[in-house]
Amino acid sequence: MLLGIKSKKTLFYRHLLVGSLAIALVYLFWLSRPGLSYDVRLWRALGDATFSFLFITLTLGPLAKLWARASRLAPWRRETGIWFALLALSHFIRVIGYALSEPDIALPRLLGLIALSWALVLALTSSDRAVNFLGISSWKWLHHGAYIIFYLAALHASYFLFMRYPDDNWFRYPFLVMALTVPILQASAFVKTVIRQRRQDWY
C-alpha cells in the first residue's frame, strides 16, 4: 500500500538493492547447472529466480502478521514484486522461441502467460500514485490477485519440473517447499488474525 517514500534517491537505492539480489540469484541458479546448454541453462535460471522472488514477495505479508519483527520487511514487497515481474518477463523473452516450437505445452504455456500478464499489471500499479488513483480498497482487491499468480506459476512450473522434464533437477525440492510454505503461512496468518479479532470482540 502507501509507502510514503518521497525521495527518488531512496527509491533508487531500494530498487538497486533488490535488483542486484535478483541478478545475483539468477547467477547462482546459472552456476548450479554447468552441464546444460546455454539457452536451457539461462531460461531455467531465470524461471527459478522468478519463482523464488514470487515466493519472497508473498511470504513477507503473512510473516509480518505472524511475527512482529518481520513487519519491517513488509514494505519491501513492492520492490520484490516489481523485480519478480521483471524476472518473469526476462524468462518469457528467453523461452518464447522454444515454447512456440514445442508440441503439447499449450496449457502450461497459457498458465504462464496469464500469470505474466497479471504480474505486469501489478508491477505497473505498484506505486503510491497508483494507490491514490485506484483507491485503497480497489488497489487491494487488484493486488490480492498476486496469490492467483502464485498458483498459476506453481502449476506452470510443476508441469515442467515434474512432468515434462522429470530428469534430475535439484530445484524440484526447494520448489515443493516454497509451493507448500506460501499457503501454510497464508492459512496461519489468517488463523492468527481470526483469533486476535475474536479476542478483541470478547473484550
Next chain:
Amino acid sequence: MGKKIIIAVIAIGVLGILSVALLKKPQAPASNTPIVANDIENNAMEVKNNNMPIVPDDNEQPIDEKQVVKEFSFDSFVEFVDGQPKPQFSLKEITVNKGDKVKLKITNTKGMHDFKLDEFGIYASTPLNQEVVVEFTANKVGEFVYYCNQPGHRQAGQWGTLKVLE
C-alpha cells in the same frame, strides 16, 4: 541511508553487473569444426563436448582398414502444420550394410532436439545451429528407429529408420 548500506548496495550491484557480463552466450564453433557428441546418457538437457567419438560399449570393434564409411547429413527442425508445431528430422531413412562405419552429421536448425538410437546405445544432444557428429559401426542387421528424445517429439513424428542390410 547509512554509509555501510550504500557500500553494501554498490558491492551487490557490482556483483550483479559481473554476473550479467558472465552470462554472455558462448560463440558457436566454426561450421567446419563439428562437435563430436559423446553423451550416451539419457539426459535430454545435457551437452558434453569433449571431442571423442561415440563408441558404445556393445559396439567396440577393431577398425578394419577396408571398412566402408557411410556419411549422412541431416537437420532437426520444427515445421508448423495447421498452426501446430511438428518436430522432424529431414532424413527419414538411412540404409547401410552390416559392418559399415556410419557417420551422421546432425544440425538442429529450429527448436530443442536431440538424437537417440537405442539399439546402438547412442544418445547425442544437438544444440541449436551446431553440427553434431555421431559415429558408430553398424554391427547388427535389422531395422532400427532413431528418434528425438524430447517429450512429445517422437510421437509428433520426429523419428526415422536405420536399415542395416546383411
